[in-house]
Amino acid sequence: MRFLRVKMDELKVVTEEVPEQYRKLAGRGLTSRLILDEVPPTAHPLGPKAKLFIAPGALAGTSAPSSGRVSVGGKSPLTWGIKEANAGTPVAQSLGRLGIKALIVEGEPKDGKYYILKVTKDGTEFLPAGDLVGKGLYEAYGELKKSFPTAGFIACGPSAERKLATAGVCFNDTEGRPSRYAGRGGLGAVMAAKGLKFIVVDGTGTQPVAPANAELFHKGTEKLREAILTHGVTKPGGTLNSYGTAALINALNEAGGLPTRNFSSGRFEGAAKVSGEHLADVIHQRGGEGMTGHGCHPGCLIKCSNIYSKPDGKEHVSCVEYESDWALGPNCGIDDLDAIAEMIWQCNDLGIDTIELGVTIGVAMEAGLLKFGDAKGAVALFDEIRMGTALGHILGQGAAFTGRAFGVVRVPTVKGQGMPAYEPRAVKGIGMTYITSPMGADHTAGYSVAVEILSVGGKADPLAVEGKGALSKAFQETTAYIDTSGYCLFIAFPILDIASGFEGMIESVNAVLGTEFTGADVTKFGAEVLSWEREFNRLAGMTSAHNRPPEFMRYEKLPPHNNVYDVPDEELDKIAGA
Amino acid sequence: MNKVQVYLYATLRQFHAGAGSVNGTEIEVPDGTAISDLYRLLGIPEDQVKQAFVNGRHKDPDYLLRDGDRVGVFPPIAGG
Ligand code: SF4
Numbered sequence: 076m077r078f079l080r081v082k083m084d085e086l087k088v089v090t091e092e093v094p095e096q097y098r099k100l101a102g103r104g105l106t107s108r109l110i111l112d113e114v115p116p117t118a119h120p121l122g123p124k125a126k127l128f129i130a131p132g133a134l135a136g137t138s139a140p141s142s143g144r145v146s147v148g149g150k151s152p153l154t155w156g157i158k159e160a161n162a163g164t165p166v167a168q169s170l171g172r173l174g175i176k177a178l179i180v181e182g183e184p185k186d187g188k189y190y191i192l193k194v195t196k197d198g199t200e201f202l203p204a205g206d207l208v209g210k211g212l213y214e215a216y217g218e219l220k221k222s223f224p225t226a227g228f229i230a231c232g233p234s235a236e237r238k239l240a241t242a243g244v245c246f247n248d249t250e251g252r253p254s255r256y257a258g259r260g261g262l263g264a265v266m267a268a269k270g271l272k273f274i275v276v277d278g279t280g281t282q283p284v285a286p287a288n289a290e291l292f293h294k295g296t297e298k299l300r301e302a303i304l305t306h307g308v309t310k311p312g313g314t315l316n317s318y319g320t321a322a323l324i325n326a327l328n329e330a331g332g333l334p335t336r337n338f339s340s341g342r343f344e345g346a347a348k349v350s351g352e353h354l355a356d357v358i359h360q361r362g363g364e365g366m367t368g369h370g371c372h373p374g375c376l377i378k379c380s381n382i383y384s385k386p387d388g389k390e391h392v393s394c395v396e397y398e399s400d401w402a403l404g405p406n407c408g409i410d411d412l413d414a415i416a417e418m419i420w421q422c423n424d425l426g427i428d429t430i431e432l433g434v435t436i437g438v439a440m441e442a443g444l445l446k447f448g449d450a451k452g453a454v455a456l457f458d459e460i461r462m463g464t465a466l467g468h469i470l471g472q473g474a475a476f477t478g479r480a481f482g483v484v485r486v487p488t489v490k491g492q493g494m495p496a497y498e499p500r501a502v503k504g505i506g507m508t509y510i511t512s513p514m515g516a517d518h519t520a521g522y523s524v525a526v527e528i529l530s531v532g533g534k535a536d537p538l539a540v541e542g543k544g545a546l547s548k549a550f551q552e553t554t555a556y557i558d559t560s561g562y563c564l565f566i567a568f569p570i571l572d573i574a575s576g577f578e579g580m581i582e583s584v585n586a587v588l589g590t591e592f593t594g595a596d597v598t599k600f601g602a603e604v605l606s607w608e609r610e611f612n613r614l615a616g617m618t619s620a621h622n623r624p625p626e627f628m629r630y631e632k633l634p635p636h637n638n639v640y641d642v643p644d645e646e647l648d649k650i651a652g653a
Numbered sequence: 654m655n656k657v658q659v660y661l662y663a664t665l666r667q668f669h670a671g672a673g674s675v676n677g678t679e680i681e682v683p684d685g686t687a688i689s690d691l692y693r694l695l696g697i698p699e700d701q702v703k704q705a706f707v708n709g710r711h712k713d714p715d716y717l718l719r720d721g722d723r724v725g726v727f728p729p730i731a732g733g
Contacts, residue, residue, distance in 0.1 A: 307703070307729030314663050320732030325662045329725035331709035341709075347675040351732075352663060379732075397732045501709075522733060529731055530704050536711065568731045635709055 076176040079199065081192060083269050084182030088192070088199040093176050099588050101133035103159040103558035104604045105177055106148025110157055111607045113179070116614035120152040120261070121238055121268040127180040129170075129229065129244075129274075132161075132561015133588050136171020136284040139296045140303060141563040143167045143372035145246065151260035153240040153431070153473050154490040154515040156612040156621075160257035163371040163563055164246035166227035169278030171561075184270035189236075193223070193275040204272040209233055211424040212245055212253035219273065220251055226277035228253070232426015235263035237463055239471030241431040242267070245423070248371050248380070254393050255371050258428035259517060260492065261473075288586040295582030299566065302576025303376045306569035308531065314351075315379040315565065316368045320397035321351030323496070324405070330528050330537060331635045332501030333401065334494070336408045336447045337437035338487040340634050341501045345410025349400055354381070357412060363388020377565055383416045392420040398518075401496035402433020407440060408447030414454055421457040427471070434474040434493030442481035485627045490515035490617070499624060500633040500640050502527050504535070504543035507642060508551060511622050511651040513608035519564055521551035525571060532571025540642050544650050551650075552601030559604065560584045609652065619644075622651045654681050655720040659691065664728045665702065669695045672726075682718055689714035691724065703729040 078091040100108055106128040118124035127149045134142040145167035151158035173196060184190060189204035207215045212232045219228050227247050235242035242263030243256040286292035303309045314322045327333035328346035335343040347353060358365040358381060365384030380394040395416055403418040422429045436453050445452035459467035469480045474493040478486035487494040492515030499506025504523035512520035523546045527537040535542065557564055562580060570576040581592050628640040658679050659672040666673030672695060692699050705712055706725040
């Protein structure tokens with residue numbers, strides 16, 4: 076394994092042996108450590124001292140199930156703190172097979188132009204991005220595919236060229252769509268600021284990664300495979316496979332925790348129309364190119380993704396998953412799946428994080444720019460972003476920025492990042508994760524929803540505060556480990572309930588990294604990664620005041636349970652180790 | 654008698670056309686009817702049920718239904 080240091084100012088790639096201290100790291104653990112070691116915490120996220128790190132998870136490129144994940148890290152132009160975002164994509168597997176532990180992108184091209192970096196087993200090469208600059212990613216991917224038919228692509232879209240803080244880093248799915256995003260935190264803009272428009276990754280001629288301890292690897296992955304294939308939510312025909320993640324719409328709606336119309340209610344009267352159940356029905360009724368049970372990369376056993384079709388059966392977009400569905404749907408009072416699908420397509424094409432933009436549109440509706448439920452008006456806002464109008468620039472900077480621009484008080488963000496699809500006032504533990512995660516409001520950072528709503532890995536009353544601090548902390552720590560492993564976070568569901576699956580995960584990672592972790596080491600390792608991330612944020616100027624809920628949640632009661640966010644500040648400080 | 658509004662979700666929808674529909678269904682049950690009795694009434698195999706929410710709160714299968722309750726029944730589900 077090696078580091079590729081991509082020096083954009085010299086248009087040169089230096090291959091480095093991986094220094095000892097990084098050998099047992101990968102994915103998020105590696106990107107976060109590198110950020111702390113190499114990025115000045117007070118650097119401007121889009122300035123010359125900022126860097127972008129791309130690191131496949133430890134198991135990416137092996138035959139382990141659902142392990143094709145890649146982490147992208149840097150200083151976030153959205154939160155101005157540390158950021159890791161990850162995606163499932165065949166590109167992760169190619170990076171692993173190419174023996175690349177991390178791409179470290181630094182400097183800026185002297186000519187101010189955009190470049191393509193090509194990475195193959197034979198070496199690297201820079202090419203001018205030429206007229207691919209400014210193009211939507213569907214068109215750009217189509218053209219790249221013609222020039223590099225066996226490769227995968229890492230990209231930033233037109234939104235990133237405008238340095239918008241909603242811009243994500245895009246990866247292709249199994250069939251080559253620009254649809255798998257390391258979406259959160261504006262890392263696409265960081266990539267664009269480096270003058271790097273695309274990375275073409277071609278793993279042709281490489282072999283699957285051979286684990287150092289093949290026997291242990293086999294034993295571990297078999298246990299995990301068994302757990303995935305038997306657990307109710309991840310097995311073939313289970314809910315993730317049949318309905319996708321949007322099966323959560325009805326669940327959160329029943330629980331009164333589905334943020335509706337910019338976090339002003341926990342129930343949406345149109346929930347059924349945008350639910351995973353209805354989504355699957357529509358896809359099956361329309362027939363044609365749509366499908367449920369789609370995998371984002373080869374080797375995923377769970378396959379939670381989908382392809383949504385138009386009324387005539389032609390493909391519209393992949394994929395309509397819970398967060399995107401909710402952000403651009405219930406959060407905006409919109410109950411029209413076709414409009415939501417169109418907005419997801421627009422986000423994918425422009426290179427934008429669906430969650431952040433959905434939350435932003437909710438805030439714009441709150442500001443009176445358009446009415447809640449106005450699907451047509453919401454779709455039209457994408458033209459503003461595409462054309463780069465002043466309004467497009469405001470919206471493109473995210474929910475917090477838009478809220479300030481229009482003087483909105485009800486702005487659901489933490490550390491400047493828009494909240495995902497679980498209402499903190501109705502699901503107290505996930506609120507603790509949003510508030511205390513070094514990443515800003517991020518559900519994947521510590522998914523206590525599993526216990527609070529889904530009754531997976533235990534059961535707790537979502538409205539209760541007691542015991543939730545420990546729950547959120549344990550989830551945050553375990554997640555930092557899983558985000559390092561390269562496994563999709565959704566393996567957490569079976570391994571929370573099936574002990575041998577949890578063992579299998581650890582064994583398979585030990586077999587590849589040469590670690591000797593036991594169950595107890597998982598949270599210890601995670602706590603260490605979190606401590607690096609918190610240290611970077613501290614040096615960047617964040618204090619305990621950044622680990623607080625948006626103030627309106629302290630005094631506005633949320634129907635139907637009429638709760639405020641009543642977790643005391645001291646409890647939040649305890650979780651954040653302050 | 655108590656009137657309750659019942660919604661079945663995901664893979665449970667197949668067991669009852671009305672309760673599995675978008676609008677759910679209103680069912681009249683005698684006093685002392687528990688959630689588990691409701692499953693039998695609707696022909697839902699209990700081993701396929703993961704949990705029920707009543708008026709937005711988790712309730713155990715022995716919870717006795719009250720007039721006006723909103724009941725949402727789920728198989729194991731997940732997402733993120
Ligand atoms: S479970 Fe879904 S997100 Fe995870 S790897 Fe599989 S298809 Fe991708």
